[in-house]
Amino acid sequence: MDTGKSETLEQRAFLLTLVGVSLVFAMLLQPFWAPVFWACAISVIFYPFQKRLLARWPNRRNLVALLTLTLCIVLVIIPVLFVATSFVTEGVGLFQKVQSGEINLAEYVDKIKHAFPGIQSLAERFDIDLERIKAQAVQAFTGAGQFLAKRALAVGQNTFQFFLNLGLMLYLAFFLIRDGDSMIAMLIRALPLGDEREKLLFAKFAEVTRATIKGNLVVAITQGALGGLIFWILDIPGAMLWGVVMAVLSLIPAVGAGLIWLPVAVYLYAVGDMVEATVLLLYGIFIIGLVDNILRPILVGRDTKLPDYVVLFSTLGGLAMFGITGFALGPLLAALFVAFWGIFIREFNESEPAALLEQPEEASSGSD
Structure with missing residues (x-):
């Protein structure tokens, strides 16, 4: 047998075995x-x-x-x-x-x-x-x-x-x-993706993980504490319980904590507690709601460099697929998806984006 073909066959067999062993090891760690x-x-x-x-x-x-x-x-x-x-x-x-x-x-x-x-x-x-x-x-x-x-x-x-x-x-x-x-240095040396790409992806992993977990936890703690505080001030039973529920639900962008305080405000209107209901409604909109609208884009969207709608859908998908861990895994996978496509566009389609960027300028100059 030709020496070159023999070496190629050995390399393929080794790579196939490497993939198989890695998959078995991943299955072994699946419970953890x-x-x-x-x-x-x-x-x-x-x-x-x-x-x-x-x-x-x-x-x-x-x-x-x-x-x-x-x-x-x-x-x-x-x-x-x-x-x-x-x-x-x-x-x-x-x-x-x-x-x-x-x-x-x-x-x-x-x-x-x-x-x-x-x-x-x-x-x-x-x-x-x-x-x-x-x-x-x-x-x-x-x-x-x-x-x-x-x-x-x-x-x-x-x-x-x-x-x-x-x-x-x-x-x-x-x-x-x-x-x-x-x-990380060992993984960069071992993975066959190119050192620069791997450094970029590891940096993205660290950036998104830090931003998502810290940002979402800060928003959750803040909204839960504010919600529990107003429930305690208005003498609503179970203020601690509902504060924690609002903190957990606030992991869902845009709608989270409102799933608790809004129905409670409606009930207070129904039983005639107009002052308490109005206070809770205004507090929920302008205090609890603004925490989500202001802090989350700053702490999560800006650092992950993901649009708000991508953060929303990736968070919901992560929670549905991975449970509570999904609030971090969802945006992380979305950010890695965007990073991989960014690398692909930059390295394999450099001429096409340039042409697309130049075309509107030519059209606008012609229209003038």
Whole structure:
């Protein structure tokens, strides 16, 4: 056999085996994708702090990684666990009140319907069955309560699994913080995409991950805190619970927190609390709403260099596909998609965009 053909066959066989081994390894790690992703996210988000510490102690990478991880635990992990525990506790308590009849959801819906008789006539005109909608709303709320109760029970039963994933995430985050630079250099050397392209893509990954997670979390915390505060001021029951719900829903751009405060404002109008309802409505539009309209484009859209509508659809798609992790993964995949196409257009179609840019100038000069 020809030596060149033999070497080509060996290379192809090796590459095929390499791809197969990599896929099997990826399947092996599949149960731990969430801890792996969040470990990568932690190392990216806290990289600036690590860099400052390394400037002071360049030869103490273990100490720097440990201090960086400790900061992450104090600022992020512990507060999230506290808020999540409070949310589940209040949510289960509210669900138990609904089950016992202490809170009658159907009665709340009836009050709104009677307070706004125009809704009934409008529904009849368009052949909308309000009773069926009421039943579905009550069923949806009850189902959400049951889901929350089951999840709380599941977390209690799978406490070992939860803390195992948390421990794996922190363990991996320590090594990614400590050795992240050398790992990225190794990947750049190993991947056959071209060093400049790989540096651009890794930089884009870090930029979008940092912007998406930090930006969305800042918006979520701000909207949740503002929503919980106004609920507490207006003496609406479960202010802590609804604040956390608004924080979670605010991960959905444009509409998130309004799914909570707007129906509550409508109910307050229905029961005659005009002042409280007006305060909540104006507060929701001009305070809570402006946080989303001002902060999100600045913290997320500007740094990711993605249009607002791309951020919206990629976030919704990510949440539908990956669950809560999707609020970061969705925009990240969208940004990598745009980056890959940007590289393709720049390197493989350089003449076409130039021609397209020149054509309008010629046409405009001719029209003059």
